[in-house]
Amino acid sequence: MTRHFLRDDDVTPAEQAQILDLAEQLKKDRFQARPLEGPQTVAVIFDKSSTRTRVSFAVGIADLGGIPLIISTASSQLGGKETASDTARVLERQVAAIVWRTYAQSGLEEMAAGTRVPVVNALSDDFHPCQLLADFLTIREHRGELKGLTVSFLGDGASNMAQSYLLAGATAGMHVRVASPVEYAPSATVVADAKKRAEETGGSVTVLTDPDAAAHGADVIVTDTWVSMGKEAEKAARVETFGGFQVDAELMAKAKPDALFLHCLPADRGYEVAADVIDGPQSVIWDEAENRLHAQKALLVWLFQQNAEGATA
Ligand code: CP
Numbered sequence: 001m002t003r004h005f006l007r008d009d010d011v012t013p014a015e016q017a018q019i020l021d022l023a024e025q026l027k028k029d030r031f032q033a034r035p036l037e038g039p040q041t042v043a044v045i046f047d048k049s050s051t052r053t054r055v056s057f058a059v060g061i062a063d064l065g066g067i068p069l070i071i072s073t074a075s076s077q078l079g080g081k082e083t084a085s086d087t088a089r090v091l092e093r094q095v096a097a098i099v100w101r102t103y104a105q106s107g108l109e110e111m112a113a114g115t116r117v118p119v120v121n122a123l124s125d126d127f128h129p130c131q132l133l134a135d136f137l138t139i140r141e142h143r144g145e146l147k148g149l150t151v152s153f154l155g156d157g158a159s160n161m162a163q164s165y166l167l168a169g170a171t172a173g174m175h176v177r178v179a180s181p182v183e184y185a186p187s188a189t190v191v192a193d194a195k196k197r198a199e200e201t202g203g204s205v206t207v208l209t210d211p212d213a214a215a216h217g218a219d220v221i222v223t224d225t226w227v228s229m230g231k232e233a234e235k236a237a238r239v240e241t242f243g244g245f246q247v248d249a250e251l252m253a254k255a256k257p258d259a260l261f262l263h264c265l266p267a268d269r270g271y272e273v274a275a276d277v278i279d280g281p282q283s284v285i286w287d288e289a290e291n292r293l294h295a296q297k298a299l300l301v302w303l304f305q306q307n308a309e310g311a312t313a
Pocket residue numbers: 049050051052053054123131264265266
């Protein structure tokens with residue numbers, strides 16, 4: 001069975017740690033792993049806009065000895081004209097992996113079910129697991145161990161970032177708190193999956209509606225846009241509802257004095273985060289953005305290793 005990376009709990013706690021260890025190594029020695037030498041090609045498909053994901057996958061695939069083929073859905077047959085599974089059947093005969101940023105998680109599942117090459121979720125409406133690998137690499141660099149840390153996500157609890165924090169944080173043995181207005185709470189299924197994972201790792205999962213309680217004593221504060229891609233028509237209503245969830249200096253003061261601030265970017269200063277927080281001394285956003293490169297390279301190397309071992313097993 002081909003291993004894919006469609007959501008954060010597609011890897012076990014030990015595997016997540018292995019990928020992060022490898023990312024640390026690749027950050028120290030950027031051209032150490034060359035699994036794509038040939039060069040082999042990786043398809044990187046975008047149904048939605050991107051800066052960081054596009055650049056970090058393109059650069060990372062080149063670092064690994066391969067060639068990135070960046071495909072915009074608008075100029076391809078995918079997206080209404082051809083199914084994900086037919087696309088997968090075509091691509092797998094020519095590329096080493098498929099990386100896809102899309103809307104519905106079900107599209108990724110269909111793509112993965114139809115192909116022998118690894119499929120990587122480069123953001124869906126439900127999850128952003130590559131971002132979480134970068135975030136965790138960043139937190140490890142600044143704090144050492146992930147296990148036992150309290151990480152609080154404030155804002156849109158139903159967003160890809162919040163839901164990935166639940167799954168990835170529980171996998172890492174962290175205490176994950178997600179605070180959002182009640183109508184933007186995370187999916188009950190994702191919360192249940194995260195709780196199950198947390199039972200294995202000694203972590204915990206708490207869903208709240210009070211931002212101050214969520215921030216209290218936290219080691220890491222995280223937020224993201226209140227208006228994710230695809231939700232633009234709801235902007236006015238969302239800004240009104242999320243008003244009390246802005247991460248500002250007062251909220252940061254409720255966390256530990258040395259708490260880190262993370263944001264996957266792009267950011268709307270003055271909305272989900274105050275400028276003095278995101279541009280202040282506790283913010284590690286530039287390390288976080290750089291770490292997309294190292295974390296995704298490690299993920300690809302790891303997936304190729306897993307699938308090579310699976311093929312010979
Ligand atoms: N954080 C992130 O995924 O950024 P992009 O949308 O620019 O890829």
